[in-house]
Amino acid sequence: MSQARRFEEITMTESDRAAFLERMRSSATPEDYRKIEGMSYALPEIMALIEQDPMTLRKLRHLLFGPRTEKTGQVCPPATPAAPAAAKPKRKGHGRTKAKEYTGARWVQVPHPHLQAGQDCPLCFQGGVRLQKAKAIVLRIVGSPPISATAYAMKRLRCDTCGVVFTAPVPPEAGMEKYAPSVGVTVALLRYGSGMPHYRLARLQHSLGVPLPESTQWEVMKPLFQQAQPIFEQLIVQAANSPLLHQDDTTMRILDLRRPGTVTAASLDPKRKGTFTSNLLAEVEALWAAAGKPGKTADLKLF
Numbered sequence: 001m002s003q004a005r006r007f008e009e010i011t012m013t014e015s016d017r018a019a020f021l022e023r024m025r026s027s028a029t030p031e032d033y034r035k036i037e038g039m040s041y042a043l044p045e046i047m048a049l050i051e052q053d054p055m056t057l058r059k060l061r062h063l064l065f066g067p068r069t070e071k072t073g074q075v076c077p078p079a080t081p082a083a084p085a086a087a088k089p090k091r092k093g094h095g096r097t098k099a100k101e102y103t104g105a106r107w108v109q110v111p112h113p114h115l116q117a118g119q120d121c122p123l124c125f126q127g128g129v130r131l132q133k134a135k136a137i138v139l140r141i142v143g144s145p146p147i148s149a150t151a152y153a154m155k156r157l158r159c160d161t162c163g164v165v166f167t168a169p170v171p172p173e174a175g176m177e178k179y180a181p182s183v184g185v186t187v188a189l190l191r192y193g194s195g196m197p198h199y200r201l202a203r204l205q206h207s208l209g210v211p212l213p214e215s216t217q218w219e220v221m222k223p224l225f226q227q228a229q230p231i232f233e234q235l236i237v238q239a240a241n242s243p244l245l246h247q248d249d250t251t252m253r254i255l256d257l258r259r260p261g262t263v264t265a266a267s268l269d270p271k272r273k274g275t276f277t278s279n280l281l282a283e284v285e286a287l288w289a290a291a292g293k294p295g296k297t298a299d300l301k302l303f
Helices: 003-009 014-027 030-052 056-065 181-193 198-207 214-240 285-290
Strands: 156-158 165-167 245-253 274-284 298-302
Touching (some): 014 030
């Protein structure tokens, strides 16, 4: 049914409108009565305008509810179907890291202090609580030196009569070694993986209150060298059997190679003004064959 038809059904004569307003006066509040009276007189005027110009109703709708626009594609459809839109490139990340990527963090499993799986619900007392697969995760990240230390201070008690001193036992978590194996691994990764010299690490550790002199860094890395020596020798054997070798020398000009006090200072040629960083690259096909990819080669670097 059109809006004009609906207006015609609720139109009233002058006598009917007067009787209607009289009934509304007694049942409605003064404020509501003024609104009803205004609408009852406005409706005949709107109907008279519609009879004079059928476009008036559209104008009225435009005035009350605003314009309604149509898309160009619906008014003027394209002659040829549009090609499907290409897939949008993946948006860059927002800089946040997922909790599951913190593989090196110390994960602490926290049980619920009052509930266990299978117990009754403490709110409705009708159902039972079930263990959820997804856990609530809270991350707490703190800064610490690359090499941290823990000191255990055991209490000592002495007898006033016999002089015997009783010392508290060392806790099991303290271990038996002063330097854990991870210390040498961390120092080696910082030096050979990230390019941090020993003197810089020693200076950083001293400023953070956990001294680690350069000589100590060499000592903690010595066991790693002994363990890696057989691997290095096997790399030499694999490279010697390689059908193709690549060699590259990177030059660097310096002012003076002779360092006072070193063993090689006297043996160096005073005219020498450069140094080389050599890289030996061997292609070993056996490594790819062991990985199930025959016909390809793997790069084996020896320095």
